[in-house]
Amino acid sequence: MNVIDINNVSKVYHDNAIPVPAVTDVTLHFTEGEFAALVGPSGSGKTTLLNIIGGLDKPTKGEVIIEGQNVTSLSDSKMIDFRLQNIGFVFQAYNLIPVLTARENVEFIMLLQKRPKAEREKRVAELLKEVGLQDKMDTRPNEMSGGQQQRVAVARALASKPKFILADEPTANLDSKSAANLLDIMSEMNKNENITFIFSTHDSRVIERAHRVITLTDGVVSSDVLQK
Amino acid sequence: MYLKLAWLNLWRNKRRTIIAITSVFYAVVLSVFMTSLQMGTMNQMVANVAGAYSGYIQVHQKGYWDDQSLDNSMVTNDALANTIKQAPDVDESVPRLQSFALASSGNATKGVMITGIDPIKERKLVNLEPKIIRGKYFGSDSEQSVILASGLADYLKLKINDTIVFLGQGYHGSSAAGKYSIKGIIKLVSPDLNKSMAFMPLKTAQALFSTPAMLSSYAIVIKDVDGIDRTLAYLKKNMDTSKYEVMDWKQMSPELDQAVKGKMASGSIIEGVLYMIVAFGIFGTILMMTTERTYEFGVLVAIGMNRRRLALVTALESLFMSFLGVLIGYVASMALVLYFVHYPIHMTGALAKSYEQFGLAPYIYTAFQFSIFYNQAIIVFVISVLICLYPLSKILKLKPVEAMHGE
Numbered sequence: 001m002n003v004i005d006i007n008n009v010s011k012v013y014h015d016n017a018i019p020v021p022a023v024t025d026v027t028l029h030f031t032e033g034e035f036a037a038l039v040g041p042s043g044s045g046k047t048t049l050l051n052i053i054g055g056l057d058k059p060t061k062g063e064v065i066i067e068g069q070n071v072t073s074l075s076d077s078k079m080i081d082f083r084l085q086n087i088g089f090v091f092q093a094y095n096l097i098p099v100l101t102a103r104e105n106v107e108f109i110m111l112l113q114k115r116p117k118a119e120r121e122k123r124v125a126e127l128l129k130e131v132g133l134q135d136k137m138d139t140r141p142n143e144m145s146g147g148q149q150q151r152v153a154v155a156r157a158l159a160s161k162p163k164f165i166l167a168d169e170p171t172a173n174l175d176s177k178s179a180a181n182l183l184d185i186m187s188e189m190n191k192n193e194n195i196t197f198i199f200s201t202h203d204s205r206v207i208e209r210a211h212r213v214i215t216l217t218d219g220v221v222s223s224d225v226l227q228k
Numbered sequence: 229m230y231l232k233l234a235w236l237n238l239w240r241n242k243r244r245t246i247i248a249i250t251s252v253f254y255a256v257v258l259s260v261f262m263t264s265l266q267m268g269t270m271n272q273m274v275a276n277v278a279g280a281y282s283g284y285i286q287v288h289q290k291g292y293w294d295d296q297s298l299d300n301s302m303v304t305n306d307a308l309a310n311t312i313k314q315a316p317d318v319d320e321s322v323p324r325l326q327s328f329a330l331a332s333s334g335n336a337t338k339g340v341m342i343t344g345i346d347p348i349k350e351r352k353l354v355n356l357e358p359k360i361i362r363g364k365y366f367g368s369d370s371e372q373s374v375i376l377a378s379g380l381a382d383y384l385k386l387k388i389n390d391t392i393v394f395l396g397q398g399y400h401g402s403s404a405a406g407k408y409s410i411k412g413i414i415k416l417v418s419p420d421l422n423k424s425m426a427f428m429p430l431k432t433a434q435a436l437f438s439t440p441a442m443l444s445s446y447a448i449v450i451k452d453v454d455g456i457d458r459t460l461a462y463l464k465k466n467m468d469t470s471k472y473e474v475m476d477w478k479q480m481s482p483e484l485d486q487a488v489k490g491k492m493a494s495g496s497i498i499e500g501v502l503y504m505i506v507a508f509g510i511f512g513t514i515l516m517m518t519t520e521r522t523y524e525f526g527v528l529v530a531i532g533m534n535r536r537r538l539a540l541v542t543a544l545e546s547l548f549m550s551f552l553g554v555l556i557g558y559v560a561s562m563a564l565v566l567y568f569v570h571y572p573i574h575m576t577g578a579l580a581k582s583y584e585q586f587g588l589a590p591y592i593y594t595a596f597q598f599s600i601f602y603n604q605a606i607i608v609f610v611i612s613v614l615i616c617l618y619p620l621s622k623i624l625k626l627k628p629v630e631a632m633h634g635e
C-alpha cells in the first residue's frame with residue numbers, strides 16, 4: 001500500500017478576487033521509505049503542495065489519501081490530531097519553542113501524544129544522539145547554530161514516530177556544510193528507520209542526494225524521475 | 229508541562245512582564261488601600277453614631293421612634309431584658325430615659341436633651357468617664373447630679389458643683405422640675421451634641437419626669453457588627469412585636485446609611501477606573517505576547533498541538549501575570565493597611581474641622597477586613613479572564629498556513 005496518494009489535486013488562491021492557481025491537477029504516489037525532493041522555481045507551488053499533503057491547507061479540488069485514509073475530508077481539529085500521530089514536519093526556520101531546551105523541544109511532541117515518561121526519555125536521548133547533539137541536550141535554540149536547530153527539528157519530527165516527514169526547504173538558511181550534514185542525518189534516518197522523507201529545495205547539492213526528484217513548473221508536475 | 233511552558237513564556241520579555249505585573253501591583257495596592265480607608269472611615273462614622281451613642285440596635289415601646297415623647301416610654305420589663313440578653317452577639321442592653329427640658333442658671337436658659345443612664349451599663353456605650361474634662365463620673369445610680377456637655381456648660385456659665393435647674397413636662401402632662409449639682413463636664417466631638425446634652429443617673433431622671441421604672445429605650449451593644457442581621461432577626465422573632473419595636477442604626481439614621489452607601493459608590497467608580505487602566509495594560513501585554521508569537525503558534529498547530537491546549541498555555545500566562553501582581557500587591561497592601569490600622573492618619577486644619585462637624589474624630593482610619601482582599605482577588609481574576617478572551621479567540625481560529633505566512 002502507498003503511504004501517500006495525491007489524486008488530481010488543484011489549489012487556487014484568490015488574491016483580491018483574482019484567482020491564482022498555485023497547484024494544478026497534481027497526481028503523485030509515495031511508497032514507504034522514499035527519499036524524495038520537490039524542486040522548481042520560486043512560486044512553482046512546492047510549499048502549497050507540501051501544505052496540502054500535510055493537511056495544513058485544503059485543496060480546491062482532488063484528494064489526499066494517507067495509508068488508505070482520505071484526509072481531505074477531515075475536520076480542522078481532527079486533522080491536527082492526525083498530524084500529531086502521523087506526520088512529522090520540518091520548516092525552513094524557527095521550528096523550535098525558544099524557551100525550551102533541545103531535549104524539551106523533542107520531548108514536547110511526545111508529551112502531546114501522551115507517551116509515558118520512560119519511553120520519552122529514552123527516545124529523546126537516542127534521537128539527539130543520532131543527530132549528533134548529545135552534548136547540546138540542555139541547550140536552548142538561541143544558543144545553537146542554524147544547522148543544530150534544524151537537526152533538533154528533524155529529531156522532533158521523528159520523535160512522534162510519524163509515517164512520513166515533510167520538510168519545506170529545510171536547508172535554505174544553512175551554509176553548505178551544515179546543509180550537507182543535515183542531509184546526511186536525514187538520509188541516515190531514512191535508511192535506518194525506513195521513514196519516508198519529502199522535502200522541497202532549490203539547492204542542487206541537496207537535489208543530488210534525493211532518490212526521487214519531482215519537478216513542479218507553474219503548479220504542474222513537469223518531471224518525476226528516480227535517481228541512483 | 230503546560231504550566232512550565234507558560235511560566236517560561238512569561239519571562240521571554242522580562243521587562244515587559246515586569247511592567248505589566250507592576251501595573252497590577254499598583255492597582256491592587258491602591259484599590260485595597262482606598263477601600264480600606266473608606267471602610268475604615270465608614271466604620272468609624274457608624275461607630276461614632278451607633279457604637280458610641282445610639283447603639284447598633286434599639287428596642288422601644290411601639291410607636292416611640294415616630295413620636296419620641298415620654299408618653300411613649302415603656303415599663304422596665306425583665307422578660308424583655310432577658311430576651312435581649314439572650315440574642316446572639318449581644319454584649320449589653322443599655323436602658324435609657326430621654327426627654328427634653330429647659331435648663332436655666334442665673335438668667336440664661338437653653339433647651340437641653342436629658343438622658344438618664346445606668347452609670348455602669350452605659351460605660352459600654354456613651355462611655356462618659358474618659359470624656360470628662362472637669363469633675364467626676366457618677367458614683368451611684370440615684371445621686372442628684374448631672375454631667376453636662378462643655379458647650380452647654382459654657383453657654384450657661386456653669387462650673388463644677390454649681391447648681392442647674394431643669395424645667396419641663398413629665399409623664400402624661402405632669403410637670404417636671406428639679407435642681408441638680410454639676411458633677412462633671414464632658415467634651416463631645418459633635419458640636420451640636422456638645423451644646424445640648426445633659427446626662428443624669430437613670431433613677432434621678434425617672435424621678436424628675438415622674439416615670440418611675442420607665443424607659444425610652446434599650447440600646448443594644450453587640451459584639452460583632454457584621455452579625456447585626458442575626459441579632460436583629462432573633463429579636464424580631466422572640467419579642468412581642470405588637471408592643472415593642474426593634475430598629476437598627478440604618479433605620480434610626482437613614483441619612484448615615486445614605487452617606488455610607490454614597491461614599492461606597494463613589495469609591496467603586498474610582499476603583500473601576502483604576503482597574504480599567506490595569507486591564508488595558510495587561511491586555512496590551514498579552515496581545516503583544518500573542519501576536520509576536522503567531523509564527524510559533526502556527527508551527528505548534530502544524531506539528532499537532534491542538535488549539536485548545538495552545539489557548540490554555542496562553543491563558544495560563546495571563547493568569548500568572550495577574551496573580552503575581554495580585555500576590556505581591558496583597559503583601560504590600562496588607563502591610564500598608566495594618567500599619568495604618570495601628571497608626572491612623574491624624575488630620576489637622578480645615579479637614580479636621582470638617583470631620584468634627586460630622587461628629588468624627590480627626591483621624592483617618594483604615595479597616596483590615598479579609599473581605600476586601602477577597603473581593604479584589606475576584607475582580608482581578610475576572611478581569612484577567614476577560615482580557616484573555618480576545619487573544620484566545622484568535623488562537624482558537626488560528627490557521628497554521630496563515631500564521632506562518634506572517635499575517
Ligand SMILES: Nc1ncnc2c1ncn2[C@@H]1O[C@H](COP(=O)(O)OP(=O)(O)OP(=O)(O)O)[C@@H](O)[C@H]1O
Pocket residue numbers: 013014015020021022040041042043044045046047048049633
Ligand atoms: N496564501 C496565499 N494567498 C495567495 N496566493 C498564494 C498564497 N500562498 C501561495 N500563493 C501563490 O501560490 C503560488 C505558489 O506559491 P508557493 O509558496 O507554493 O511556491 P513555492 O514553490 O513554495 O515558492 P518558494 O520557492 O518561493 O517558496 C505563488 O504564485 C504564490 O504567490
Ligand SMILES: [Mg+2]
Pocket residue numbers: 046047048168
Ligand atoms: Mg516555498
